[in-house]
Amino acid sequence: DAGVTQSPTHLIKTRGQQVTLRCSPKSGHDTVSWYQQALGQGPQFIFQYYEEEERQRGNFPDRFSGHQFPNYSSELNVNALLLGDSALYLCASSLVRVRSHEQYFGPGTRLTVT
Amino acid sequence: AQSVTQLGSHVSVSEGALVLLRCNYSSSVPPYLFWYVQYPNQGLQLLLKYTSAATLVKGINGFEAEFKKSETSFHLTKPSAHMSDAAEYFCAVSSVEDTGRRALTFGSGTRLQVQP
Numbered sequence: 001d002a003g004v005t006q007s008p009t010h011l012i013k014t015r016g017q018q019v020t021l022r023c024s025p026k027s028g029h030d031t032v033s034w035y036q037q038a039l040g041q042g043p044q045f046i047f048q049y050y051e052e053e054e055r056q057r058g059n060f061p062d063r064f065s066g067h068q069f070p071n072y073s074s075e076l077n078v079n080a081l082l083l084g085d086s087a088l089y090l091c092a093s094s095l096v097r098v099r100s101h102e103q104y105f106g107p108g109t110r111l112t113v114t
Numbered sequence: 115a116q117s118v119t120q121l122g123s124h125v126s127v128s129e130g131a132l133v134l135l136r137c138n139y140s141s142s143v144p145p146y147l148f149w150y151v152q153y154p155n156q157g158l159q160l161l162l163k164y165t166s167a168a169t170l171v172k173g174i175n176g177f178e179a180e181f182k183k184s185e186t187s188f189h190l191t192k193p194s195a196h197m198s199d200a201a202e203y204f205c206a207v208s209s210v211e212d213t214g215r216r217a218l219t220f221g222s223g224t225r226l227q228v229q230p
Contacts, residue, residue, distance in 0.1 A: 033216075033218075040223075041222060042204050042220035042221055043158070043220050044220075045218060045219070048217060056216070056217050058217060090158065100165040101146070101208055102146075102160060102163050103160075103218060104160060105150070105158040105159070
């Protein structure tokens, strides 16, 4: 049973650039959520996608955008990168019909902005 | 708005000792509650979850947690610590009220050290 996968593992970008991170959900899951985890902190919710639409959004600027594809995979895009965007970006998948909506996480993408 | 407080950013125990990691939540309605573990340079692994079926929840690796509504707590315990338990532990909540709002809200984490 394939778990949540993310690519790339690590990424180094320069301030002002744009980045795209990718996520494939756990087999059978239909919902993808993205979280940002700064060093030494708990994950912060960015947004959630279901049926190719953004269903819920956290307190993140419009520079953060996403997409969900028909096969349920997802992308996170960040424009005009700031030094403060350096973090571990975590993708989590879940099944909408499960009431508790427990989420399963991928290994993350470590983004460093210089 | 929901929130989670984890008391103690660092906890150190001896191998074989009881592990107790504290989590308190703030919510108008008892939420769904989760404990996750994060090993260095890895993602989060679900340890256990509370979904109102039972107040004492058993998870993987010998961990369990008890939901106490009167104390708004969901503390994580393990009777005997192993060296392999050293990691960061996160408590998280999600709302039961609005099925369209299922984001997890995390605590700030507790780093567990296990001394030989």
